[in-house]
Amino acid sequence: MDYLLTEQQTMIRDLARKIAQEKIKPVAAHYDETEEFAWPIMKILADSDLFGVYLPEQYGGLGGGIMDMCLVTEELSRACGGIALGYAGTGLGTLPILLHGSEEQKKKYLPDIAKGKRLAAFCLTEAEAGSDAGAMRTSARKEGDKYILNGTKQWITNAGEAEIYTVIAITDKTKGIRGASAFIVEKGAKGMEFGKKEKKMGIRASATREVIFTDCEIPAANLISKEGMGFIVALKTLDTSRPGVASQAVGIAQGALDCALDYSRTRVQFGQPISSFQAIQHMLADMATQLEAARALTYATARMSDSGAKAMSKDSAMSKLFASEMAMKVTTDAVQIMGGYGYMRDYPAEKFMRDAKITQIYEGTSQIQRNVIAANLIKETLKK
Amino acid sequence: MNIIVCIKQVPNTTDVRIDPVTNTLIRDGVESVINPFDAYAIEEAVRLKERCGGKVTALTMGPPQAENALKEAISLGCDEGILVSDRKFAGSDTWATSYTLAAAIKKIGDYDVILCGKQASDGDTAQVGPGISAHLDIPQVTYVKKIREIDEKTAKVERMTEEGYDVVETPLPCLLTVVKEINTPRMPSLKGLMRAKAAKPLKWTADDLEADPAALGLDGSPTRVVKIFTPETRKGGELISGSSAEVAKELAELLKGEVI
Numbered sequence: 273m274d275y276l277l278t279e280q281q282t283m284i285r286d287l288a289r290k291i292a293q294e295k296i297k298p299v300a301a302h303y304d305e306t307e308e309f310a311w312p313i314m315k316i317l318a319d320s321d322l323f324g325v326y327l328p329e330q331y332g333g334l335g336g337g338i339m340d341m342c343l344v345t346e347e348l349s350r351a352c353g354g355i356a357l358g359y360a361g362t363g364l365g366t367l368p369i370l371l372h373g374s375e376e377q378k379k380k381y382l383p384d385i386a387k388g389k390r391l392a393a394f395c396l397t398e399a400e401a402g403s404d405a406g407a408m409r410t411s412a413r414k415e416g417d418k419y420i421l422n423g424t425k426q427w428i429t430n431a432g433e434a435e436i437y438t439v440i441a442i443t444d445k446t447k448g449i450r451g452a453s454a455f456i457v458e459k460g461a462k463g464m465e466f467g468k469k470e471k472k473m474g475i476r477a478s479a480t481r482e483v484i485f486t487d488c489e490i491p492a493a494n495l496i497s498k499e500g501m502g503f504i505v506a507l508k509t510l511d512t513s514r515p516g517v518a519s520q521a522v523g524i525a526q527g528a529l530d531c532a533l534d535y536s537r538t539r540v541q542f543g544q545p546i547s548s549f550q551a552i553q554h555m556l557a558d559m560a561t562q563l564e565a566a567r568a569l570t571y572a573t574a575r576m577s578d579s580g581a582k583a584m585s586k587d588s589a590m591s592k593l594f595a596s597e598m599a600m601k602v603t604t605d606a607v608q609i610m611g612g613y614g615y616m617r618d619y620p621a622e623k624f625m626r627d628a629k630i631t632q633i634y635e636g637t638s639q640i641q642r643n644v645i646a647a648n649l650i651k652e653t654l655k656k
Numbered sequence: 657m658n659i660i661v662c663i664k665q666v667p668n669t670t671d672v673r674i675d676p677v678t679n680t681l682i683r684d685g686v687e688s689v690i691n692p693f694d695a696y697a698i699e700e701a702v703r704l705k706e707r708c709g710g711k712v713t714a715l716t717m718g719p720p721q722a723e724n725a726l727k728e729a730i731s732l733g734c735d736e737g738i739l740v741s742d743r744k745f746a747g748s749d750t751w752a753t754s755y756t757l758a759a760a761i762k763k764i765g766d767y768d769v770i771l772c773g774k775q776a777s778d779g780d781t782a783q784v785g786p787g788i789s790a791h792l793d794i795p796q797v798t799y800v801k802k803i804r805e806i807d808e809k810t811a812k813v814e815r816m817t818e819e820g821y822d823v824v825e826t827p828l829p830c831l832l833t834v835v836k837e838i839n840t841p842r843m844p845s846l847k848g849l850m851r852a853k854a855a856k857p858l859k860w861t862a863d864d865l866e867a868d869p870a871a872l873g874l875d876g877s878p879t880r881v882v883k884i885f886t887p888e889t890r891k892g893g894e895l896i897s898g899s900s901a902e903v904a905k906e907l908a909e910l911l912k913g914e915v916i
């Protein structure tokens with residue numbers, strides 16, 4: 273389908289596709305197997321200016337928006353959803369600064385991020401605070417011109433690899449979620465440590481670790497926005513980033529469909545390619561149709577975000593919900609079309625299926641997306 | 657340091673077909689790309705610039721659409737592109753091509769190093785690079801796999817041989833043809849692509865060059881193609897299987913049967 277991309281967006285998509293197909297695809301299985309972080313690929317993405325597509329030109333970016341970031345994430349995910357997350361996770365960690373940071377903070381951090389010199393990470397989740405992020409315990413106490421952080425963030429994408437961390441912590445326990453604040457913590461801050469790398473089902477090229485703060489001192493100037501704004505920063509960040517997860521899901525599903533389609537044309541059973549069986553054809557048709565619907569919804573949401581829309585929690589949740597559920601279905605069907613070969617690690621289909629699962633979980637599970645959508649639907653009827 | 661990199665637009669070899677009647681390449685509808693070996697020359701030129709400072713000029717002789725190859729070279733880090741294009745150049749063999757490119761390089765004037773790919777994937781002659789250096793009367797080193805040292809006066813390079821490599825020192829200006837072992841070409845950057853989109857490569861015709869008209873194009877080409885044919889594909893060998901002893905014995909028998 274033609275999405276009427278601008279000339280610059282077409283250029284971005286084509287370059288991301290070229291890198292994904294020529295550089296990432298050949299090493300995707302290797303990084304899945306070894307669970308190493310794909311630094312050589314990050315370097316290529318950095319040198320190609322892809323880390324800056326959504327950042328303003330005055331900070332060294334290319335002046336595009338979330339749509340541009342989605343195009344890159346989709347193409348990279350089509351080759352490897354895990355490697356793509358090194359890129360997309362940096363976007364997630366950067367958004368609090370981009371959306372709510374001060375001019376000084378933007379000047380200090382965004383140029384390095386745009387160049388891909390430093391990766392970023394977003395730290396919200398804790399052991400007791402997953403879907404219920406409000407239950408977080410990590411605290412930040414102001415002392416003179418410093419904040420002292422204590423607590424442990426869990427399952428943080430890019431942790432250990434990234435150099436810039438945006439962290440949500442409680443500055444005032446008495447105020448509940450209105451007592452949360454957002455901070456920038458640089459790797460190497462005294463009292464900041466990382467837990468061991470998690471072993472995961474999919475996206476294994478992505479690094480997931482705990483980020484542990486023990487009397488970790490950071491300059492007071494690293495507070496993003498004002499004290500008490502932490503939850504708003506987090507929610508705005510997630511509203512803006514969820515189309516990114518949706519595009520990761522679209523890319524993973526596309527990779528699986530490419531693979532199943534190719535295979536169906538060469539696999540011969542009963543004397544003919546399996547693609548000549550109507551049962552297989554209908555599966556392929558459904559996969560392609562669902563995929564295109566998810567892509568259209570994702571792009572529409574990303575464009576809405578770039579147009580400056582204020583309230584978009586519902587739309588953003590819809591794109592992530594629909595695309596991630598689609599990806600799970602399409603990747604499962606891709607394995608089905610390939611039969612036993614689909615189940616084997618010799619083909620990438622099973623990896624796409626493992627990688628797809630995470631898109632239904634992080635940045636809010638599918639259940640939480642439905643909660644957000646329904647809450648907004650009901651709120652809208654009350655307003656009428 | 658002023659670096660010139662000579663590149664050629666060729667049909668993408670991944671989808672080359674041969675006309676069964678004329679035995680020549682079918683170029684219609686085939687995507688044109690930069691000669692794969694030239695990609696290494698471009699990368700090395702850009703690395704030289706990053707190492708020593710200066711400027712990289714990409715030079716090509718070809719039809720008007722060869723401008724795209726120059727734009728691609730610019731997206732990969734070259735500063736400028738020059739397209740030498742004229743109907744009068746049509747039918748040039750390697751002698752006339754290198755003569756024409758040498759004339760263009762004389763017009764550019766100030767240069768320290770000329771880089772070329774070791775050969776073009778369509779003609780496979782590997783003659784144009786050395787030809788240019790002969791026409792310019794400057795030293796050449798072919799099959800370079802590493803530039804060890806380089807300053808304004810000399811370069812010390814490794815020339816690949818079948819058994820290993822020679823270390824060759826040459827004064828500048830010189831011409832180097834490079835092999836794929838020399839580097840891994842980078843991906844284009846978005847900023848490079850945007851620069852390339854805006855770039856307007858210079859276009860020179862025969863009249864812009866100080867060249868003998870009789871030495872250009874088909875008339876200036878001493879090569880005569882007598883016959884073009886597709887060589888017979890080598891038949892597959894015979895596979896001997898069994899235990900090592902059996903295999904060795906059978907092989908010895910077979911060899912004995914042959915007149916060696």
Ligand SMILES: Cc1cc2nc3c(=O)[nH]c(=O)nc-3n(C[C@H](O)[C@H](O)[C@H](O)COP(=O)(O)OP(=O)(O)OC[C@H]3O[C@@H](n4cnc5c(N)ncnc54)[C@H](O)[C@@H]3O)c2cc1C
Nearest residue numbers: 394395396397402403404427428429633634635636637639
């Ligand atoms: C690989 C990976 C990377 C991650 N990266 C990051 C990161 O970079 N930064 C970060 O901050 N976090 C990250 N996370 C955390 C992620 O966002 C959480 O795992 C997610 O929000 C769900 O929280 P939970 O795992 O604690 O599940 P729970 O909240 O314990 O949920 C368990 C189940 O209960 C359901 N459930 C919970 N509450 C409700 C409800 N109200 N209604 C209906 N159903 C409900 C859920 O849908 C789910 O099915 C990552 C997680 C993983 C696995």
